[in-house]
Amino acid sequence: xxxxxxxxxxxxxxxxxxxxxxxxxxxxxxxxxxxxxxxxxxxxxxxxxxxxxxxxxxxxxxxxxxxxxxxxxxxxxxxxxxxxxxxxxxxxxxxxxxxxxxxxxxxxxxxxxxxxxxxxxxxxxxxxxxxxxxxxxxxxxxxxxxxxxxxxxxxxxxxxxxxxxxxxxxxxxxxxxxxxxxxxxxxxxxxxxxxxxxxxxxxxxxxxxxxxxxxxxxxxxxxxxxxxxxxxxxxxxxxxxxxxxxxxxxxxxxxxxxxxxxxxxxxxxxxxxxxxxxxxxxxxxxxxxxxxxxxxxxxxxxxxxxxxxxxxxxxxxxxxxxxxxxxxxxxxxxxxxxxxxxxxxxxxxxxxxxxxxxxxxxxxxxxxxxxxxxxxxxxxxxxxxxxxxxxxxxxxxxxxxxxxxxxxx
Numbered sequence: 001x002x003x004x005x006x007x008x009x010x011x012x013x014x015x016x017x018x019x020x021x022x023x024x025x026x027x028x029x030x031x032x033x034x035x036x037x038x039x040x041x042x043x044x045x046x047x048x049x050x051x052x053x054x055x056x057x058x059x060x061x062x063x064x065x066x067x068x069x070x071x072x073x074x075x076x077x078x079x080x081x082x083x084x085x086x087x088x089x090x091x092x093x094x095x096x097x098x099x100x101x102x103x104x105x106x107x108x109x110x111x112x113x114x115x116x117x118x119x120x121x122x123x124x125x126x127x128x129x130x131x132x133x134x135x136x137x138x139x140x141x142x143x144x145x146x147x148x149x150x151x152x153x154x155x156x157x158x159x160x161x162x163x164x165x166x167x168x169x170x171x172x173x174x175x176x177x178x179x180x181x182x183x184x185x186x187x188x189x190x191x192x193x194x195x196x197x198x199x200x201x202x203x204x205x206x207x208x209x210x211x212x213x214x215x216x217x218x219x220x221x222x223x224x225x226x227x228x229x230x231x232x233x234x235x236x237x238x239x240x241x242x243x244x245x246x247x248x249x250x251x252x253x254x255x256x257x258x259x260x261x262x263x264x265x266x267x268x269x270x271x272x273x274x275x276x277x278x279x280x281x282x283x284x285x286x287x288x289x290x291x292x293x294x295x296x297x298x299x300x301x302x303x304x305x306x307x308x309x310x311x312x313x314x315x316x317x318x319x320x321x322x323x324x325x326x327x328x329x330x331x332x333x334x335x336x337x338x339x340x341x342x343x344x345x346x347x348x349x350x351x352x353x354x355x356x357x358x359x360x361x362x363x364x365x366x367x368x369x370x371x372x373x374x375x376x377x378x379x380x381x382x383x384x385x386x387x388x389x390x391x392x393x394x395x396x397x398x399x400x401x402x403x404x405x406x407x408x409x
Contacts, residue, residue: 026160026174027252031316033164034171040244042171044109044236045119047229052123054221056091058214060084061130062347066213068138069273073197080131080198082206086214087127094120110241115175122175125182128189135198138270145266148185156181216352223359227366227389231382234370243379250322250383253310254329260299261337264292269344276348285345293338300334328383335390342397349404358400362393 030039060083067079098105098116106113129152136145160177163169169176193199235244272289275281303310307326315322346355366389373381 026157026164027249027314028316029161029165030171030174031249031319033168036245036318037241038171038245039248040232040236040241041110042174043232043244043248044241045111045115045171045175047225047232048109049119049122050229051222051225052094052120053126054218054225056094056120056123057087057127057130058083058090058210059217059221060087060127060210060214061134062217063210063213064131065134065138065269066347066350067209068135069277077198077200078203079206079210080193081200082203083131083210084128084199085202085204086207086210087124091120091124094123122179122182125179125186128186128193129182132189132192135193135196137266138273140270142267148189152181152185155184213350213352216356219356219360221359223356223363226363227359227386227393230363230367231370231386234374234382235379238374239379246319246322247325247379247382249315249319250325251329253315253322254303254326254333256303256310257296257300257330257333257337261296261333261340264295265337265340265344268292268341272344273348276345289341289344292341296334296337300330300337304330324380325383328380328387332383332387332390335387335394339390339394339397342394342401345401346397346404351400351404354400354404355397358393358396361396362389365389365392 030042034042060080064076064080064083068076071079095117098120102113102116105116109116129148133145133148136142136148156178158177159180160174163173163177167173190199232244232247235247268288272285275285304327307323311320311323311326343355346352366385369385369388370382373385375381377384
């Protein structure tokens with residue numbers, strides 16, 4: 001098991017490394033070709049799309065990953081088809097809501113109203129790829145996961161480079177590059193799912209099960225997005241787009257921590273679920289999770305020690321003041337990585353309602369901390385808020401996992 005886990009971690013690590021090369025390779029390009037203000041605007045648009053993804057998708061990928069272990073192949077095909085139909089209905093509702101409030105949202109985002117109406121479309125384009133990659137992950141097919149991800153990454157980078165550097169479309173070119181790539185690979189993912197037998201005749205027989213799993217996760221995922229992204233909204237309101245641009249650069253460089261933890265977690269999830277399915281292996285699952293948590297602490301310390309070299313290597317000089325935020329964001333990333341390990345246990349137990357309650361609490365706490373700390377300490381206050389929120393959030397989730405598993409096992 002350990003040998004296979006190590007091999008899968010390596011494949012996912014290389015894959016996510018290549019995938020992360022796009023924002024990292026685009027970082028020096030975007031910081032060179034965009035003003036600090038435009039970079040801040042791009043960041044606000046991107047996090048708004050991420051905010052919409054769980055609302056449009058109804059978190060069907062997570063539900064499918066869990067049911068993969070409970071349904072036979074035919075049933076899983078009906079389940080996935082049912083899930084896609086529900087996401088289309090959710091997309092229509094979301095699109096109609098944005099039509100009603102497009103002027104207000106356009107003013108808030110400081111962008112054109114026509115772009116606002118594209119936001120739910122961009123969110124929808126992410127879903128089929130998520131589902132396919134989730135199936136590759138839980139069925140332990142990391143090589144196919146890697147092939148699909150790397151190809152999409154190469155197309156994304158190529159299109160973005162051409163539109164930003166050659167045609168000089170600014171931040172709009174970056175958005176177009178990303179979502180033309182998503183459009184292509186969304187279609188490819190649907191074709192692959194069809195060939196795998198996972199797209200069948202339209203059905204709604206699993207709607208209740210899908211919604212029971214997915215709806216409680218909307219506040220959970222949205223809350224998680226608020227914790228991860230609301231800082232930029234506060235900076236935009238209190239300080240302006242330039243400070244958003246600086247903070248976003250620091251956030252993206254510190255995301256090396258999340259790159260490592262995501263790679264480990266993607267390889268670990270199917271192994272963990274297999275261990276948890278056998279009651280006698282629960283202690284082993286907890287032991288390995290603890291070792292991984294210690295590993296994340298060491299990696300976080302290493303990334304922080306490389307701060308100056310990382311910024312000199314990949315960030316234009318006019319963004320170097322962003323280093324002020326870096327240490328606090330890496331610390332928040334360490335706690336977030338440990339949180340990922342803990343939530344795996346709650347997902348397996350389908351405790352999505354409990355997870356949603358915790359996340360809403362964390363999101364509210366984060367908003368309160370952002371509101372007060374940015375006024376007391378300035379922009380660095382939102383970095384403090386991020387680290388404090390993830391620390392408390394991590395502690396609460398671990399405590400909840402301990403409670404459920406002691407009770408059951």
